[in-house]
Amino acid sequence: MTQNIRACVSRKYPEWIVLISTKDRDGRQNxxxxxxxxFTSHEPLLYAVSVGVERYTHDVIHKTGEFVIAYPVEGMGPDIVHTGTHSGPDKLKETSFEFLPAELVRPGLIKGALVNLECKLHSAHLTGDHTIFVGEVVKGHYSGEPGRRLMNFGSKTYAVARMEAGTVFRYE
Ligand SMILES: Cc1cc2nc3c(=O)[nH]c(=O)nc-3n(C[C@H](O)[C@H](O)[C@H](O)COP(=O)(O)O)c2cc1C
Structure with missing residues (x-):
């Protein structure tokens, strides 16, 4: 990729961070x-996430067809850094993530997350070095107030989003 294109890509930030919860065939949570x-469809309700082909998570979603998408909140930053820089279920020992049972899928819900979406694999699209996994949201869980979510600012930085709009423009 040329320097110019890299600079263009870097201007896409900030972006919302989500957590992908999976459980492998041996029942190991990751x-x-x-x-x-x-989100990529209302009816059915579909959620798409792009996962690098080398990720442990990639293999598990392919094999199990299930995942949970969670919206992390303030305080989860260090655990996001750890799980985003280490691979495989063993990394969870060095985090404070706690899990609650989901109702319709095997991967756990992330305790304290703002939202947990239970997803069953709808389709998978190899795009290059990533696969877009599209999950049908079969159950949703919501807790707490809609504030203090975390955003990825690129170049190995993240921040708490304040969720305060400036002037709001209404349209018909
Ligand atoms: C803030 C942040 C955002 C990330 N976004 C993605 C992403 O969208 N897709 C991806 O494949 N990896 C992404 N990563 C990297 C993976 O989380 C990382 O490779 C992780 O170690 C994979 O874990 P696993 O091998 O246990 O599945 C991101 C990492 C961080 C810290």
Whole structure:
């Protein structure tokens, strides 16, 4: 990639951070943060997340067809850095993440997250060195106030988003 294109890509930040919770076939819980994700359909309700082909999470979603998307909140920053820089379930021993049972999928819900979306794999699209996994949201959980979420600012930096709009423009 040329320097110019790299500079263009870096201007995409900030982006919301989500956590992808998975459980491998041996029942081992894992978490990885992702910045590349979005809702992509209302009906059915679909959520897409782009996962590098070398990630442990990539292999697990392919094999199990299930994942949970969670919106992290302030205080989870150090655990995001740890799970985003180490691979595989063992890394969770060095985090303070706690899990609650999901209702319709095996991966755990992340305790204290603002939102947990239970997803069953709808489709997978290899894009290059990442795969976009599209999950059908089969159950949603919401807790707490809609504030203090975390954003990825690129170049190995993150920050708490204040969630305060400036002037609000309404449109018809
Ligand atoms: C803030 C942040 C955002 C990230 N976004 C993505 C992403 O969108 N897609 C991706 O494949 N990796 C992303 N990563 C890197 C993975 O989280 C990282 O490679 C992680 O160690 C993978 O864990 P695993 O191998 O246990 O699945 C991100 C890391 C951080 C810290």
């Amino acid at each position: 978490v990885m943060p992702a910045g590349w994700s979005m």
